[in-house]
Amino acid sequence: MTAYFIGKTYGTTGEGSFSRGQANFVVFLICAYVAGFAWSWGPLGWLVPSEIFPLETRPAGQAMTVMFNMTFTFIIGQCFLTMLCTMKFGLFLFFSGFVIIMTAFIYFFLPETKGVPIEEMYAVWKAHWFWGKFIPDEALGSYAKNIQLTEKA
Numbered sequence: 576m577t578a579y580f581i582g583k584t585y586g587t588t589g590e591g592s593f594s595r596g597q598a599n600f601v602v603f604l605i606c607a608y609v610a611g612f613a614w615s616w617g618p619l620g621w622l623v624p625s626e627i628f629p630l631e632t633r634p635a636g637q638a639m640t641v642m643f644n645m646t647f648t649f650i651i652g653q654c655f656l657t658m659l660c661t662m663k664f665g666l667f668l669f670f671s672g673f674v675i676i677m678t679a680f681i682y683f684f685l686p687e688t689k690g691v692p693i694e695e696m697y698a699v700w701k702a703h704w705f706w707g708k709f710i711p712d713e714a715l716g717s718y719a720k721n722i723q724l725t726e727k728a
Contacts (some may be wrong), residue, residue, distance in 0.1 A: 578667035589663055616677065620644050626688045629696045 585591040621644070646672065659666050669715035671714065686703045688696075701710040 578664045578671070581667070582664035585663060587663060616674065619681075623685065626693075627685075627700075629695060630693055633693075634709075 584593060584597070591693050620640070624636060624640040625633075655666075658669070662669060684703075684705060686706070688699065693701055697710060697714050700706045701712075701715055
């Protein structure tokens with residue numbers, strides 16, 4: 576919606592103007608987007624890794640998660656204004672595209688962890704249609720029996 580509104584007014588040249596009411600409306604739309612992100616996708620970058628790493632790899636996994644999160648936040652912060660000047664309203668479409676990609680990735684590649692104890696995360700990954708081929712059977716240990724029982728049920 577924001578991209579359409581800004582694109583309609585400024586086009587690809589970046590020339591145009593908003594009335595005070597229109598400018599307030601655009602600020603409202605941007606704030607609504609930020610609030611929606613903060614209540615949905617924003618915390619997931621911190622929450623999901625804390626739930627999916629098995630106990631043996633959790634400290635290293637969380638360290639890598641924090642490093643990549645901070646690095647990419649810095650890169651986005653440094654590139655945002657340049658991208659806005661270059662892409663104009665297309666920047667909003669760019670970020671919308673990434674939200675669609677993230678949604679598809681989560682839907683297809685992230686297994687459900689609700690109610691799963693952290694000790695059984697290897698079993699969850701092994702049972703996944705894609706990630707299962709990357710988890711060796713030796714990693715399951717005593718949880719291999721749980722997978723076999725679950726598959727038979």
